[in-house]
Amino acid sequence: MVHSDITEANRLKTLQEYNILNTEAEAQFDSITRLISYICKTPIAFISFMEEDRQWIKSETGLNMKETSRSSAFCNYTIQNDTLLEISDLTKDNRFSDNPFVTNNPHFRFYAGSPITTAGGYHIGTLCVMDYEPRYLSDQEKDALKILSNEVMSHLEVRKKNVELQQMLNQARQFQDLFNNSNEIHCITDSEGKIEFINTSVQLLIGYSVDEMLGKTIWDFSVPGERERVMPEVFRAISLGKTHFQVETRVITKGGPIRWFEWSDVIMNGRWLVNGRDITTRKEAELKIQNLSIAVEKSPAGVVIRNAKNEVSWMNEAAEKIIGYKVEE
Structure with a gap:
């Protein structure tokens, strides 16, 4: 040497x-x-x-x-x-x-x-x-x-x-601890969507144990018709070569109540890496805003919204009739 x-x-x-x-x-x-x-x-x-x-x-x-x-x-x-x-x-x-x-x-x-x-x-x-x-x-x-x-x-x-x-x-144990202490659902499915691995947070979020979820698909726990509603668009994206997707579905929890989940999916090596988070509170807030918007739109009283520059940014039909101008004007 x-x-x-x-x-x-x-x-x-x-x-x-x-x-x-x-x-x-x-x-x-x-x-x-x-x-x-x-x-x-x-x-x-x-x-x-x-x-x-x-x-x-x-x-x-x-x-x-x-x-x-x-x-x-x-x-x-x-x-x-x-x-x-x-x-x-x-x-x-x-x-x-x-x-x-x-x-x-x-x-x-x-x-x-x-x-x-x-x-x-x-x-x-x-x-x-x-x-x-x-x-x-x-x-x-x-x-x-x-x-x-x-x-x-x-x-x-x-x-x-x-x-x-x-x-x-x-490192695997540390990752598993972090994985299982997440406030979101993380799972791996095969090409058919059957769950091969899922973290223990699923029980806290929708009530089912890991053993109850393994071998099933997310659709087995979803409101009927959800798969038919969201997957055609996903399949079209796959046909265009995309591998990352985001969809929102309704899930039936073990106790019965329906919860909204947002799913971020990635296709990798023939499997789906899926991350799901509960967005029920957000969806309920969006619905309230939507209902309020409809109520304001149809209100007989004129409603005008101005921006920070005191410019009119929105008005309902009643306001347009009272003022005599469209919001675009």
């Missing part, structure tokens, strides 16, 4: 994506450190991840450390190569002979580490074994170290996917 500032920046970014730093002990990683220590017959084994200035140790046996500076970490050399690094006697290697962990307690003498490598080729950490005496690993022990470092990477991938899945589940 060729080292460069860009490569190192990408390596650090990749490491962060695994969300492994500063996490609690996990059995799958602890099992690997114990196993490699047993296989290699070393008193020390650990899994570490290399940050910009720190080596953080995820799992260890016999080390009793959680972190070191990167400058004093043997593993800093391991992550700069694609192969296993073995130092049989640290005191005889110029890179490590003056390392404080060699010259002072605990006086390490042997180190072997295999990089933990992502699918993209970034060495984000190492699986290592150490000893207080100079020594060599056998070919079988080296193979085990490489195999188990790959196993660490496999666990990281599974762990990452599990974390991402949990995040998605949490």
Whole structure:
């Protein structure tokens, strides 16, 4: 692996994506450190991840450390190569002979580490074994170290996917909570209009439970004739390539009263995404205004409405007869 500032920046970014730093002990990683220590017959084994200035140790046996500076970490050399690094006697290697962990307690003498490598080729950490005496690993022990470092990477991938899945589940739960606490009806229907999914707000709005609605259509709960009244225009719009619609229908609630609903519909992937809100109060107000308008229009008394500029904007028939002018005049 060729080292460069860009490569190192990408390596650090990749490491962060695994969300492994500063996490609690996990059995799958602890099992690997114990196993490699047993296989290699070393008193020390650990899994570490290399940050910009720190080596953080995820799992260890016999080390009793959680972190070191990167400058004093043997593993800093391991992550700069694609192969296993073995130092049989640290005191005889110029890179490590003056390392404080060699010259002072605990006086390490042997180190072997295999990089933990992502699918993209970034060495984000190492699986290592150490000893207080100079020594060599056998070919079988080296193979085990490489195999188990790959196993660490496999666990990281599974762990990452599990974390991402949990995040998605949490988001789904948050969405469902928001969805079900809405004061509107939200549902998904198939191409025939049969309800496949609907939020629990439907029970508060029209009295029927989710189970009572599933598999039915909105028309099963509408005033007879509503489908024939509104759908021809929707079908004409579909034939013109439109996918968004808005209609108003009357719904018979479970208790019997009829409520007006405004439906905003979207066709997507062969299904209908439907949002319905109760507009009964608005429709009642519109009806009152309509009735009042008719009453004023037919009133024998003259009624004149002026705008903010004191200009006549409307008058009824009686006013026109009294004044002798049409409103247009």
